[in-house]
Amino acid sequence: MSEEATAEPPSPSDAPTGAPEGERPGGAEQDGPVSESEALRSLQEGAAAEDAERSEALKAGAIADLIAQRLNADASGTRIGTLALFNDTVSFGGGFHSGGSGRPPRRDGGSVLPLTGTELADHTELFVEPEGYGSALGLLRERHLLVLTGPSGSGREAAGVNLLAEALVLGGAEGGGICHRLLDPAAVLAPGWEPPVENSGYLALVEDGPTGARGFEALPRHLHAVVAALRARGCCLVLTGGQDLAVAVRGDGGETVATHALTPVDPLAVLERRVLGHGGGPEEHAALRARLTAGGVVAALREMPAARHAVRLAADIAAGRDVAAAAAALRDPSEQVRTWFDRHRNPEAVAFALAAAVLEDSGYLTVAEAAVKLRAALTAPEPAPPDVRFRDRLGDEQQWIRLDPDALGQPRVRFRNPMLGQVVLVYAWTGLDGWREPLITWLRRLLDHGDLEVRARAAVAAGVLVWVDHHYAVHRFVTAWAAGESWPLRQAAATALGVAGSRADSAEAVWELLHGWARGGSSARQRRLAGTAANTAGGLLGRAAPGRAVAVLRDALDRDDDWGTLPSVAWGGVHLLHQGQAGPLLDAYLEWSEPQDLSPMVVKSLSAFLFAASRPYETTAGGPADGVPGVPLLLSGLPAHRRAVGELWARALARRPMQDTALLALRDWIDVYADRGGPGTLDALGDLLRDVARRPGSHHERLVWWLDKWAHDRERPSRNAARLHRRLTGRTT
Structure with missing residues (x-):
C-alpha cells in the first residue's frame, strides 16, 4: 500500500488504543473461522499466559535436538573411558587332575559329572585372578563351602574352578583332587547329603533368576550339616550364581554362610593373558594394546x-581371523539387543530396559519409577507394592547399562553404547506385539510428568517410533496428540515429528504430513493440527530446511478470513529464529506483506513479525542462534538483518491496526531492551530508525513525533528516546 493512500498525520490520535473489544482469549474453542480482532487479542494478551509453556517448548526442543543428533550419529565412533586394570598374577595351573583319561562313573544317580582335562586347562592355565581372590580362597579353605556370586559372563565359573583347585592342593588332597560339576545344586539341601567322591571339589552353578535361587534361602539352616559332610570326606563346594543367589543366602542366619561377591576382571587383561600367555614384555603388551x-x-x-x-x-586373534570385524560384530547394537531380549523375557527386566531407553541420562530414581509403572501395566494387579530392586540386578540382567554419578554424586542411567537406547525401543515396538498398547499408554503418561526432561525424552522416544513405522504411528497416536486440547501434548507431537523428520529416510513423509495439517479446515481440531504443524516446522526440521519450514508456516497462515492459526504461526516464527534462521523467516514476512494493503495475509504477516520482535531470547532455547539473553533476537541481530527488519518496521508503523502494536513494541526496544543489549545496541537501533525515517512518506515525521512524546512522558520519560530524537532531527544537544 502506498503511504499516501491512507496517510495519517502524526498526532495524539496515533496513540495505542489497547486491545479491541470482544471475547477474551481463553474461552472454549469453537468450530468455524476466528475473527481478526479475536486472533490479535489472543496473540497480544495470551502471550504472557503462555510464556511458561512456550519457554518449556524451547527447552524441550533443545533436549530433543541433542538427542536426535546422538541418535543419528555413527555408533562406530563411540569410545568409553578406560577401566583400571587389576594386578595380573600367575594362576594356579599344575597338580590338578581330571580323574584320568576316561570319566569316572556318575555318582548319586548321575547328579555329578567330572570336568574334563580340556575344561580344566581352559579355566586354569591362563586364569587372571580377580580382586579379592586371596580372601575368597581363605574362606573356602576354612569353611569348605563358599557362595561365589557375580554377574553373568564375569568369569565366576573359572574363578570357582581355580578356587577349588587351589583349596584342594593346599589342603593336601591326594593327586591334587578331582573337580566335579554338581548337576543338581539343590541336592546339597536334602537331609543326609554327602559328597559322592572323597577329596574332590564340587562346582554348583545356580541358575540366575529368583526361581533358581529361591531354594537356597534354606542354606543357613542346613549349613552345619553340609559343611560337616564336606569336611568328613575332604571336599570343598563352591556355589556360584548371580544377584538372586546373593539375596537368597542373606536371610536369617545368612551371616554364617561364607560368601564372596566377585569383582569382574578387566576383560582386556583376560584377552591379553589369552593372547600373550604368562610371558610377554612391555613392548609386546604395548603393541598388542595398540x-x-x-x-x-x-x-x-x-x-x-x-x-x-x-x-x-x-x-579370533589366535585363529588369525579379522579381529576388527569380530569387534564390530560384537558391538552391533541390533545383535546385542536381539540377544538380550532372547535371554530376558520377564517384565521386570524388560520394563527397566525400556525405561532406560526412553529416559537415558536421567537419574536412577526417575528411571526406576517409570520402570515400575510400566511393569505394573504388564502384570496382574498385586495386593501390595512389589519388592522390585532394579539397582541390585543392573550388573547382571542389565550389563549394557551403567550408573554414572553426576556433579552431585547422584547416579544417572546410561547405556554403555549410546546407540542401544533407540535399538531397544525399535525392537520392543516391532517385536513385542503384546507390549505395543501398554507402551503407548505408558509414554502418554510420561508426557504429564512433572519433570520437563522426562516429558521431552518421552516425546523423543515417540519420535523414534514414528520413524520406525510412520503410517502406523501417525494414525495410532501422533495425530491424536497433535490435535489434543492440551498444549504440552501438541508440543510432544511436534517434538516426535521433529525427531522422526531428522532422519533422511522419513523426512519427506513428515513434511507431507505437516503440509496436509497446515492446509486443513477451520474446525477447532483442524486448527490445532495446523498449529502443531507450525510448531514442528519451527523446530529441528526448520533448521535443516528453512525453506520448507516457511512454506508450512504460509500454508497454516494463508486462510483468508480465518485468523485462528495466527498465534501458532507467530510462535513457529519465534522458534525458527531460535534455530538461527532469521534470514529465511524475514524474507518470507517481506514477501507475504509485499502488497502493503489491509488484506488478511499482510496484517497476519506483520503481526507475526511484531510478535517475533517482541519476544526476548531465552538461553534455554539451545539452538544455534547467537543471541543476548533477555533481548529479542531481531534487535541483537540488527547488524546482520537491518535492511529486512527496517522494511518490516516501516510497514508495521504505517497504519492501524498494526501501528498500535508496533509503537508499543518499538518503545520496549528503546526503553527495555536497548540497555540490556550492551554497548552499541542503542546506536544500532538509531541506525535502524534512521533507515526507516528516510523512506518516502510520513515515516520521518511519525518517528520524530513519537520519540519526542516518549522523551517527555510525565510518568515515564525516556532518555533513550530523547537521544534517538536528537539523532533523527540532527540536534547535538
Missing part, C-alpha cells in the same frame, strides 16, 4: 565388559 585399540576391540570390551567376550575375541 592393535586392539586400532581394531575397535578396546571399545567393544568397554561397552560389553564380560570375560566371555574377551575369551571369544582372543580365540
